[in-house]
Amino acid sequence: EAIAWAWELLTEVYKIPKDRLYVTIFGGDEKEHLSKDEAAYNCWKKHIAADRILPGNKKDNFWEMGDTGPCGPCSEIHIDCRSDAEREKLPGKGLVNAGDPQVIEVWNLVFMEFNRLNDGSLLKLPARHVDTGMGLERLVRILQNKSSNYDTDLFSPVIAATEKLTGKRYEGTQSNSDVAFRVIADHLRAISFTIADGQLPSNTGAGYVIRRILRRAVRYYFSFLEIKEPLLFKLMDVLASEFESVFPALQKQKDFVSKVIHEEEISFLRTLDSGMKRIEDYFTKASDSREIDGKTAFELYDTYGFPLDLTRLIAKEKDYMIDEKGFEKEMQIQKNRSRNATAVDAGDWVIILADAKTKFVGYEDLLVKTQVVKYRKVTAKNKIQYQIVLETTPFYAESGGQVGDTGTLTIGGVKLLVTDTKKENDLIIHFTDAIAEDMEADVIANVDYEKRLHTMYNHTATHLLHAALKQVAGKHVNQKGSLVSPDILRFDVSHFAKFTDEELREAASIVNEKIRENIPVVIKEMPKEEALKSGAMALFGEKYGDVVRVVTIDPNYSIELCGGTHVGHTGMIGSFTIISESAVAAGVRRIEALTGGAAIRYTWNQLEQHKAISGLLKSKDIVKSIEKLLD
Structure with a gap:
C-alpha cells in the first residue's frame, strides 16, 4: 500500500512524468546475511518497468537510526531533472545515487522490520511498520521545474x-x-x-x-x-x-x-x-x-x-x-x-524498607505519620547533611520553579529540621543537618504551614501574572523560567523589549482585579490530550506524562498544566505588586513581584521613603525638586 500510494501521489496527483522516475530497492548484504528485498521488487513491478528498479547496497538502501534501534531495508524514488537532450544522450539509470545534482531522491520508504542490538546483530521486530516521506523543498523544485x-x-x-x-x-x-x-x-x-x-x-x-x-x-x-x-x-x-x-x-x-x-x-x-x-x-x-x-x-x-x-x-x-x-x-x-566547585560526596544508602516507593500526599495533608525508607550522609562544600526518603510524605519537592518545602521530621521523639526537599531519580529527598538515633522509629512529617501558604500565594499569582502579561503585551509572551518561594516570585518571559511602566501597571492591575474577584482555583487531573484540547497552556520544552494536572483560574482567563501547590481561591493572595523588571537574555525579561503581607509592607516602605525624601527637600513634588538640584 505504501508503495502504491507514493506512486499515485507523485504520478497522478503531482503529475510527475513516469519516464523521469527510477526506484531503488535493497539488493541484499552477504555480511549481514540479508537477501534482496523481493517483496518491494514485486510491488514495484506493478507500477514501473523492471529496468527502472535498481538494486542498492546497504549504504544507500538499508536505513538505520543509529548504532542501535529500529532499522530495515528502504526503497527510494529518484527523479531525473535533466533536460530531454541530456537524458537522451545519457540515461539517468547510471546516475541514481551517484552524486549527480540533477538526479535526486524525492521519496523514501523504510520498511522497519529489524532491531539492531548492542552486539551488532539484527533481531526481527514483532510488529513491522513503514516510515515514509519526502522532502518539501525537493518536491517544490521538481514541480516548479527549477535546477536548485x-x-x-x-x-x-x-x-x-x-x-x-x-x-x-x-x-x-x-x-x-x-x-x-x-x-x-x-x-x-x-x-x-x-x-x-x-x-x-x-x-x-x-x-x-x-x-x-x-x-x-x-x-x-x-x-x-x-x-x-x-x-x-x-x-x-x-x-x-x-x-x-x-x-x-x-x-x-x-x-x-x-x-x-x-x-x-x-x-x-x-x-x-x-x-x-x-x-x-x-x-x-x-x-x-x-x-x-x-x-x-x-x-x-x-x-x-x-x-x-x-x-x-x-x-x-x-x-x-x-x-x-x-x-x-x-x-x-x-x-x-x-x-568540583559543587561536588557532593554521597555515602551509601542505609536501606530500612526495601523496594518501598514514596507516596506524595502534600496536596491534601501537611502532617502525616510515616516511616523512613532509606537515608544517607552527604558532604558538600565541607558541610555534612543527611538525605532522608520517606514512605509517605507531605513535603513538596522542588519542581516547576516552586521551591521545596521545609519543616520538621520527628523520629523517635527527636525533632529534625528539614531545610530543603528535592527530587532525584523519582525519589523525594528531605535534607536535614542530623539524624535520629533510631531511624526505624515512626516518623511525624510536618510541613512548615506558613512557608507553604506564602509559596502558594506566589504560585497562584504567577499564573495570574502570566495570563495578564499575555493580555497586555501579546500572545507571544510565554514563560521561560520561574522561582516561586515564600518570600518572592520571579517570572521570566519571552518578550522582545523592556516592559513599559504602563504595561507593568496594567498587568498588576489585572492581577489585583482577579484577586478581588476571589475566583475559585480548580485543579483536576485528566489525559494530556484532553487538557490541551480544553486550551490548557503547556510550557515549551517541559515533559509531561499521559495524565496531567490542570490548574484553572476562570476558564476564560488562565488554564495551565502545573504540578505545583495553589490557594483555593484567588482572594487568599490578598494583594500583588511588581517590584522590578529586567533583562535576562536576548528576548527574555524578568519580573519580580510580592504578594500578601509582603506586598503591603513593600508599598508602605515605598510611601515612607517618599515621605522622608519629601521632608528633606521640603517639597511635595520631589521629582521637580531633584531635577532642580541636578540642574
Whole structure:
C-alpha cells in the first residue's frame, strides 16, 4: 500500500512524468546475511518497468537510526531533472545515487522490520511498520521545474531581499558569496520558525542548536558578503509575509522574533571579528600539521563564542582539521572545574524498607505519620547533611520553579529540621543537618504551614501574572523560567523589549482585579490530550506524562498544566505588586513581584521613603525638586 500510494501521489496527483522516475530497492548484504528485498521488487513491478528498479547496497538502501534501534531495508524514488537532450544522450539509470545534482531522491520508504542490538546483530521486530516521506523543498523544485531548491519560491524572496540589502548579486554558483546567500535563506527560516514556536537561543540543549545555526549564518555574511552589522533581522518582513498563509504565527510574532535575532547578531558580532583574526593568525603561524589544536578550538568556543561546527567549517575552507579529542579534553577540564566547585560526596544508602516507593500526599495533608525508607550522609562544600526518603510524605519537592518545602521530621521523639526537599531519580529527598538515633522509629512529617501558604500565594499569582502579561503585551509572551518561594516570585518571559511602566501597571492591575474577584482555583487531573484540547497552556520544552494536572483560574482567563501547590481561591493572595523588571537574555525579561503581607509592607516602605525624601527637600513634588538640584 505504501508503495502504491507514493506512486499515485507523485504520478497522478503531482503529475510527475513516469519516464523521469527510477526506484531503488535493497539488493541484499552477504555480511549481514540479508537477501534482496523481493517483496518491494514485486510491488514495484506493478507500477514501473523492471529496468527502472535498481538494486542498492546497504549504504544507500538499508536505513538505520543509529548504532542501535529500529532499522530495515528502504526503497527510494529518484527523479531525473535533466533536460530531454541530456537524458537522451545519457540515461539517468547510471546516475541514481551517484552524486549527480540533477538526479535526486524525492521519496523514501523504510520498511522497519529489524532491531539492531548492542552486539551488532539484527533481531526481527514483532510488529513491522513503514516510515515514509519526502522532502518539501525537493518536491517544490521538481514541480516548479527549477535546477536548485534555492531557485524556488520557498527561498527566492529572501535571496532577492538579501541582494538588495547587501548590494551583491546572487548567481547560483558554488562561490563563497553565493553559498552565503543560500545559507542565509535556509538558516533564517529554520531559526525564525523555531523561535516563533517558543525555543529561544541559549547555551544549552535545543537553544544552543538555534544559536549555532544563527552564528553560522552571521559568519557567512560577515566573511563572504562583507556585511559587518546585523542583517538577518532585516529579512524578517519578507520571510513572515512569504509564509503568512501557511504559518501565520510567524507574522504575528514577527517583531518578537526579529528582536531576538537582532540581539543574537549583535552579541556574536562583538566577538566575531576578533575571533576571525585569532584563527587567521593561527593559520599564519601554524606548522605543517594543518590541524587546529584542541586548546585553540576551545579558546574560540569559550572566549569568542565560536561553536565547534563553525570552527570546523572555517578549518575545512583552509584544508585544516581540528583536534577534536583535544577540544573535548579541554571541555572536560572546564566541566570538572565547575563540577568540583559543587561536588557532593554521597555515602551509601542505609536501606530500612526495601523496594518501598514514596507516596506524595502534600496536596491534601501537611502532617502525616510515616516511616523512613532509606537515608544517607552527604558532604558538600565541607558541610555534612543527611538525605532522608520517606514512605509517605507531605513535603513538596522542588519542581516547576516552586521551591521545596521545609519543616520538621520527628523520629523517635527527636525533632529534625528539614531545610530543603528535592527530587532525584523519582525519589523525594528531605535534607536535614542530623539524624535520629533510631531511624526505624515512626516518623511525624510536618510541613512548615506558613512557608507553604506564602509559596502558594506566589504560585497562584504567577499564573495570574502570566495570563495578564499575555493580555497586555501579546500572545507571544510565554514563560521561560520561574522561582516561586515564600518570600518572592520571579517570572521570566519571552518578550522582545523592556516592559513599559504602563504595561507593568496594567498587568498588576489585572492581577489585583482577579484577586478581588476571589475566583475559585480548580485543579483536576485528566489525559494530556484532553487538557490541551480544553486550551490548557503547556510550557515549551517541559515533559509531561499521559495524565496531567490542570490548574484553572476562570476558564476564560488562565488554564495551565502545573504540578505545583495553589490557594483555593484567588482572594487568599490578598494583594500583588511588581517590584522590578529586567533583562535576562536576548528576548527574555524578568519580573519580580510580592504578594500578601509582603506586598503591603513593600508599598508602605515605598510611601515612607517618599515621605522622608519629601521632608528633606521640603517639597511635595520631589521629582521637580531633584531635577532642580541636578540642574
